[in-house]
Amino acid sequence: MRNVEVVPYNDQWPKLFLKEAAAIKEIFGDELIDVHHIGSTSVPGLAAKPIIDIMPVVRKIENVDKYNQQIAAIGYEGKGEFGIPGRRYFRKGGENRSHHVHIFQQRDKGVNRHLAFRDFLREHPNIARKYGAKKQELAAQFPSDIEAYRNGKDQLVQEIEQKALAWYQNN
Template sequence: MYVIVKPYDADWARRYEEESARIRAIFADELIDIHHIGSTSVPGLSAKPIIDMMPVVRDISRIDAYDAEMTALGYECMGEFGMRGRRYYRKGGDHRTHQVHVFQADNLEDTSRHLAVRDYLRSHPKDAQQYGKLKTSLADQFPTSIETYSDGKDAFVKELEHKALDWYKTAEL
């Protein structure tokens, strides 16, 4: 998989809306809410053009029952995929277009982390710009190594998550 980081594209919001409507129809009454997360959810932020979505559901143990419907929609069902309490789906193979990270509503550690980072970056454009520059630089240096790209962001992302969670606890959103 090539690492491609592109300047922000306002079409990402439309792509989220269209796909989230399909996800809502599948998870139906199990779904409490669905959020656009990740870099494509932050206006002005450069990102890999992959739409990340976070459905929040009543009972995570019931989500596997929807795998056939998610597969019919073009998703690969990955189970927890290294994160206990999550169900992960990806679409597009080596040319990934969407990722779905499903969490149960009472999993506040993971849901809050994703929302805190998104909202922090939306509210702190200088940090978002710095993050975008880092991602662009790493993608230019390591276009064929997602692992090296991810490793290069690791320290920045950990610090970003820490700042975002501290901010999120006191922010009035």
Template sequence: MDKVEVVDYNEQWPRKYVYEANVIRNILVGELITITHIGSTAVPGLKAKPTIDILAFVKDVKKLDDLNEKFEAAGYRCLGEDGIKGRRFFMKSDNSVHVHAYDDNNRDRIEALLAFYDYLKDNPEVAKEYEDLKVKLAKKYPRNIKKYTQGKAAFTKEIETKAVNRYRHKDIEQI
């Protein structure tokens, strides 16, 4: 089972994102539309699992399969859809970075991811609830990432619904 660890916010996370985003930009030349830092490490002050999540919005996600060698040369494992239809998932070999790539066919998923973390940034009391839940679940399931994730599911779905409703007026291309 995967170790579940929730740690204090690390001021280095935004820098690590910038570094890895530049690596990914160089791999995705001609395919990348936009790239952004998502996940709990993107929310200043929020405790998180020490994994940088990156969202890459690309022109055609299927074309990324031709770039697997470049991702591997940059230290990533190429995991294909990894359980989410229409996504390409790349994981740094030390599990410190996850890249979630989608194209316009998954605009709803992109919107949900962006909305969720913007909502947490704008609502510190909700972010604190989420943090407390993650800490509690990490203690309860220190070696079971699946149960940890399942334990967060109802809360994240509720917040995601609120966040997307609030977010609908934004234009994804401006992000």
């Protein structure tokens, strides 16, 4: 089992995202529509596991598979859909993960879901603080049980996601 580590926000996270996004843009070229910093490290002030989540949006998801060797060359392990149909997932850093890449095709519902969650937390710092506190509490309670950590925050994540999607559609 991996250790669960939640740390205070680090202002280096956006820079780490930009560096990795540049390498991803170089690999995917014209197939790429955009690259977004998502997840807790993309929300200023939010405590997070120190793993940069990146969401490239591509024209056609099937074409991503053509780039597996190039993305492996910059340190990523490809995991295919990894439980989410229509996504391509890559991770970097082995057991000490530093980055996760979640690739979706344009107009996939996963794109709006991730952007809504991120933007909602950015615009609602009180909710972001509540979420960060829950994550820190769970990391302290389950320091070596990632599944218990995920399960413990699942209900709050779903509540925030529902509010975020409604809010995102109105903005």
